[in-house]
Amino acid sequence: MRLQITAEEYGNRQKKLKKIISEEGKEGFITFSALSIFYLTGFHFISTERPACLVIPVEGSSFLFVPHLEIEHAGTAEVLDDVVTYPEYPGEKHPMEHLANALRDRNLAAAQFLAESPAYGSPMGYRGPKLTEILSDLKMTVNPTIIEDMRVIKSTAELELIRESARWGNLAHALLQEYCAPGRTENEVSMRASSEATMAMMKTLGPEYEPKGRVGAMAGFRGQIGKNSALPHAVNINAVMYKGDNLVTGAGAGVGGYNSELERTMFVGEPSREQRRYFQYMMEMMEAAFEAVRPGIACSEVDEAVLSIYEEYDIMDTWRHHTGHALGMLGHEAPFFDLGDDTILEPGMVFSVEPGIYVPGLGGFRHSDTIVVTEDGMDFITYYPRNIDDMIIDV
């Protein structure tokens, strides 16, 4: 059992990228994105104000450009020819000057590159020029989604990591549900469930487990308890749960850089008629989405299927967001189950399905399941119970 993407697969990603570069008539690729560096080389690191950059020429050696403090750590990259370091940011000489020199040393200072962005960016106090402001003969054609597009269809290995993530998200969620009780706070329940699930996960998986991103398993509420659950993106307020409350949860786990998403609407004690009614509408929306998903249709059609249920029950006033989003390395990725997204579904795409109903003064109703598009429809990746009878916290 290997809970990481293999060196072979990282190599194949780079080969595929080189093919794209060649087809576009360019000589190489430059990225300043920590996520893309990880996706292409397997080097997972902490992104800060200190610039990092990966250069992959079609011919010749690739190199990773990182601050001196990563010099030994960069050795954990799976597929990479060379590492170049600069002393520090801001440094006596700006890191971009060092990068320009590294490109000059390799006769790449006047090359034609594909790039994800023209410059490094970080909110942590980074300031610096575009690379072409230093190397005026360099040509950088910017396509911000070149790697993002490669990430949309998941490989067999990626799906395995996402499924492994779902297992431990499931455990964290089961413990979360077990520990819910009137008077308890969101954080005591969440921390207990998350810690125990993480310990079980790590003991089970052993040293093969490396998070390369989110560490361990997690389940919580992010403030969506009681009336506050009517805010789709509430934030943690250390909310207390009481009898009668809606709870909207979220759970997942980090495995080799990949994630899954599991959310449930639960009730503290017997739900009221009104709560049951909105829950039932939400379940019908989920079913409509599951039935719609198949290769060849547009993402927008899944959202349309869900919207028809809001209309059927005349509850558009409870609508706050579209049906779902892709995910994998990040919690949200393109494409989206959204009226405005005409991306055609293909096998291997992974999405959340999470239509939501939000009733101010009462609460929110949203399950989220992670699914994968298959040759003839879809498969569930998350598998937690979803019927109302399983969603009731005994009081």
Place this chain on the structure above:
Amino acid sequence: MRLQITAEEYGNRQKKLKKIISEEGKEGFITFSALSIFYLTGFHFISTERPACLVIPVEGSSFLFVPHLEIEHAGTAEVLDDVVTYPEYPGEKHPMEHLANALRDRNLAAAQFLAESPAYGSPMGYRGPKLTEILSDLKMTVNPTIIEDMRVIKSTAELELIRESARWGNLAHALLQEYCAPGRTENEVSMRASSEATMAMMKTLGPEYEPKGRVGAMAGFRGQIGKNSALPHAVNINAVMYKGDNLVTGAGAGVGGYNSELERTMFVGEPSREQRRYFQYMMEMMEAAFEAVRPGIACSEVDEAVLSIYEEYDIMDTWRHHTGHALGMLGHEAPFFDLGDDTILEPGMVFSVEPGIYVPGLGGFRHSDTIVVTEDGMDFITYYPRNIDDMIIDV
């Protein structure tokens, strides 16, 4: 006790910003940064692929532009005139088209704005145009550091939140040290200490406590255990601690959107002569930095004082990074205690002091304390013991 920035202070920030805008001859300010929106209005929210934007004209009403799912939540902003929502991203009409309409509605479509960036950006699948590509008469003068510069000198209220953060980081670290023992993993020790400290923090502070960012208190190792501690930015590998290991820790807590930083080098059992020697060098470096800090000197001078100790002991081969960074809302902020940073120190600036010594095969030696520049020198914000006798885990 209020553990938040007051509405009055948010208002003053906006007033100060309007003064800057006027002085530069502009009519308003635009930001797409979730952090700047929080800094200026007190609205803390989850940033995703869905664009958010704050518009502050010098004359007339400010407005926040957010997805429909934030419509009720945006009411938690402390100082804000108006909220405009768009249905969804990507949506049938792109959010930037909706924003353009909102500016047209307010006769701002041809205004001269100061901006932090020309467009919204997010790695979560966002794609979209610059605002000026839709509104060709709009003038946006981009200064990416306008709000960052305002954040450099901390107010009395900000310092109180950072000090409150340090208290709970201190508790988390004390528990972390207590739970360290040979054979234990980084995650079991870290999760136990962090959960208990968070529970104590929340029970102590009560409902006045709102994280508005990092939730609760945290202490851990991020993989810096044993030989792996020689990687300054190691990542979590669920490392096991053994007798003889160096441990390099990190602790902090989120309070009203502010943070602090506390790091310590500890030893599992009696340190060797070599461990004591490097620890002593590191302590001399810290003292050199503390002695150097005072208003009127350049940030670079603090780094120079520390570098002279590496040179004195002929250990430049163990150097991996500069002496420290500013912090407050983010874990790293400008300016930096770095040879290349000539920013002049002023009272109210908050920094980490964290010179590090990294010996491959042995381990890392780095304490980090958070300090504030005062009228005549500096004050400690973190106050955890730092001498070697207090850093030894009994085995």
